[in-house]
Amino acid sequence: MVVRPYRFGNFHRKQIFTTKESQGVATKRHKNIWKSEINDIIRGACGGFLFGIPLLYTMEVWWIGSLAKPQLMMMAIALMFIVVFLLNQTEGFRKRRYTWEAQQAAMDTVEAMAIGIICSTFVLLLLRELTLETSLRESLGKIIFESVPFTLGVALANQFLGDTRNGNGDEETIPGKYDKAKKNESEIDATLADIGATLIGAIVVAFNIAPTDEITMLAAAASPLWELAIIAASLLISYSIVFQAGFSDQRKRRQQKGIFQRPSSETIVSYLVSLVAGAFMLWFFQKLTFSDPWTMWLDHTLMLGLPATIGGAAGRLAI
């Protein structure tokens, strides 16, 4: 019900690996223009999800969107453009910065807004807040107002979790390539550290959402097919944030020791950890009680699982 204070400032810590990689990268650049462009977009989208998800789970924003007049929507687009343009002058979602040219920042702003619009539309569809029956004007209002926090998140993507893969993203290390001598002694510790980080991140994001009415509302609207789609989206977004987006410490992630250290298994295990954390939070706030049927536990937990796993992914990058 409330707009929550939300900060990820502490996550953009160590910017290691930045300087070493910048040499020799320019030559390879044109080979991988598509790869680096897609990486840029994924990074932007992940920043958007980190910043935008709490507001996507706020019904007041849906209502504001539903009620907005077209004049107000135009104003929202214009204001969004100005703010994101200013952010793009200093930061942005690209690895290469175009801070010296206003025109380039303006072009990045258009792209950031498009990413924000696409991502917020996707989640609104996933949460059944947009359906085929929703009228055009209402859909537009919801999309535009939800895309504001998303677009801000896109523009702040590098700021959130820092950028290490200064090159084109082709210098990823193969998972499991770490020193085998050290493997056994720290495997359990590393796994515990991962689970702890996932838990902390999941709690930071989902604790704000668990006590609100949105989870109940969304769970009521979701059919089994949509719940499967939400599971798939949760896993995909979590994987992208940790292993695709080129946020800081990503390279370290790939070298991280631990039992579940293959990217796919880490993503799944951390999703399960986030689900358990989400279920616990819902129980803590009495949104779920032990007398409720298991189906209610399932759909409520899956609904909270999406923000929780996004938080968990950010948490793992921060350790």
Place this chain on the structure above:
Amino acid sequence: MTKTEQKPKRSFAEWVTFTIASFILAIIVSLVVYTWLNEKNQPPIISVSKKETIREINGQFYVPFEVANTGGGTAESVQIIAELVIDGEVAESGEQQIDFLSSRETEEGAFVFSQNPSKGKLNLRIGSYKLP
């Protein structure tokens, strides 16, 4: 970063994504302009209708209804009243509230009666709404 890296041209891929992005943004802006131009300056016009056949389950009669706003503006707290009149008297009544009903939106629901609505006359009407 070196000096040569400071003035790179936009790559082909970046131009492609920029084109797609401006296309998406242009669609959104033109749709907003479209709704702006087509905005009807008329108040909400709300109608309610029985949707399909009445179901009877365990002695209860479910009367599905559909409420639609064909007017211009959004109506808030739309109140729908159902009255079952048998032998000239209101035997049962029901009430439902729809939080938001924007222009051209329809919402569905159902009233539940314990007596068979086909034995009497069923009146569905909109009681009230407020403007947001």
